């Protein structure tokens with residue numbers, strides 16, 4: 001019988017589990033039920049008790065590594081913590097969130113316990129064997145894989161499961177404290193750098209992804225570029241709609257090439273093959289052309305619409321639900337007016 | 347000199363992003379149709395790592411950059427024709443299979459062996475660079491496993507910036523969720539850094555750099571060791587292109603006002 005371990009970690013508060021961790025718990029609960037397997041949950045946190053209470057009903061066993069050293073998302077301490085939990089749980093399958101914190105260490109944890117790892121898993125299935133779905137070639141080819149090797153670590157992409165909401169099949173087990181011996185720490189996490197709150201354009205929980213393409217900074221039919229106007233329109237729209245901002249590579253690269261830029265855009269906004277592939281229920285692409293923003297960038301976008309001047313853009317066909325052949329400056333000006341009116345009414 | 351660095355960049359090859367990809371199954375498992383003849387590039391995030399490595403080496407005289415790349419020799423030679431013109435490096439080629447389907451654990455073992463065999467490499471000054479994920483397998487595990495095999499206990503992924511200090515310590519910015527960077531300070535080499543985009547534009551082609559690099563690249567390619575990669579129990583149950591095709595409604599004759607009304611209604615549909 002396969003035994004399952006879900007590894008979780010706390011968020012910046014140091015005590016509550018991240019949403020992605022709770023999603024991994026759901027996946028673990030589902031898998032354990034399907035295989036009739038024992039489920040253990042491992043927690044890495046500064047203070048584990050609150051986190052343990054969040055998921056206690058889900059597991060047969062709760063294993064926690066806690067302490068000041070585990071408040072930081074740091075390779076050496078996180079790798080030691082996860083390795084010790086795995087050694088204590090001796091699982092066949094390990095499910096964990098593909099968060100920046102765990103993605104940094106989990107391959108090494110798998111190696112230290114003699115296992116193998118696959119990441120960016122979007123679904124776990126299979127009738128007899130455990131099978132995992134993941135994408136190759138930056139979301140252009142989808143594969144279902146399986147492995148004989150155990151323990152097999154599966155890092156789950158965020159947004160693929162509902163977060164565990166506290167109703168589990170088990171009576172609350174006691175939390176077992178695991179000690180992780182730490183080597184001398186050569187790295188300290190000193191903080192975070194983020195745009196000021198009102199300038200943060202990346203909003204993972206937004207309902208809408210707004211993708212801006214290079215067309216916004218190109219010469220318009222009047223022969224002029226209108227970068228300032230473009231920037232104002234986009235920021236106003238983000239403010240009124242609460243959308244998250246994605247960008248094509250061509251648009252963010254312009255800074256490095258000395259062309260006019262939208263000052264609030266960075267490579268973190270880039271979607272596509274060398275950018276991100278975020279998950280949002282809806283996406284609106286403007287002034288984009290090409291496979292990257294329309295195919296790879298919104299692979300995980302539910303409903304998709306696009307505004308482009310190019311009536312023949314083949315990339316949107318079959319990929320978008322609606323394409324408006326129109327000037328995005330005119331359309332977004334009107335959109336902002338309408339959203340502004342609605343906001344002032346409410 | 348306190349800050350002489352030995353930077354080893356691990357970089358694979360990827361099909362040029364503008365190519366259409368079609369999966370096939372061959373005797374060794376899945377692959378991409380005609381992958382050997384599709385135009386290829388140095389894997390984009392690993393290419394950022396190479397440019398950052400060259401820039402860091404230039405700022406710290408006496409430093410050196412190696413580029414370790416696993417792939418079919420003939421393909422490596424083709425891709426090096428352009429890459430060699432960008433920045434100076436010494437190539438350490440490993441002759442092996444192409445593409446994203448071979449197992450990452452086996453790839454990492456072959457890369458770590460190649461790094462260990464580099465003559466004159468000072469492990470105390472070593473920074474292992476690469477892309478945080480490849481554009482082929484996209485797993486983000488290879489570099490970590492290379493680091494583990496080399497016994498390196500400070501690792502960073504999704505790196506956009508490194509700032510070296512006089513005492514050899516450095517500050518690193520790593521991408522974390524929500525459009526933020528985590529800031530860390532590490533006591534110094536050795537360390538592993540998996541790069542995201544970084545801050546440098548792609549260097550222009552410089553034929554002189556190309557000629558200097560090519561002098562060592564060609565002999566290195568001739569001597570490249572061949573490796574076979576074990577599957578580590580990895581089996582492919584299915585490999586497919588996404589089937590989902592949408593019925594696209596193309597609106598060519600609506601006014602901006604009409605479009606705006608539709609868009610606003612659509613945005614607000616489930617928001618209320």
Ligand SMILES: Cc1cc2nc3c(=O)[nH]c(=O)nc-3n(C[C@H](O)[C@H](O)[C@H](O)COP(=O)(O)OP(=O)(O)OC[C@H]3O[C@@H](n4cnc5c(N)ncnc54)[C@H](O)[C@@H]3O)c2cc1C
Pocket residue numbers: 212213214215216218220247248249250251270271272273274275286287288289290291292293297307308309310313326327328329363364387390
């Ligand atoms: C190694 C590599 C990696 C890459 N990775 C990525 C990646 O991760 N992400 C990515 O996006 N790209 C990536 N690319 C680039 C990609 O191939 C395309 O070149 C790029 O996505 C095109 O950007 P764009 O659509 O913004 O610009 P363009 O191709 O310049 O298109 C601009 C569009 O805007 C339209 N337009 C102009 N004005 C208006 C207006 N007023 N109203 C409406 N429409 C207007 C034009 O008609 C045109 O269709 C990569 C390329 C390479 C070589």
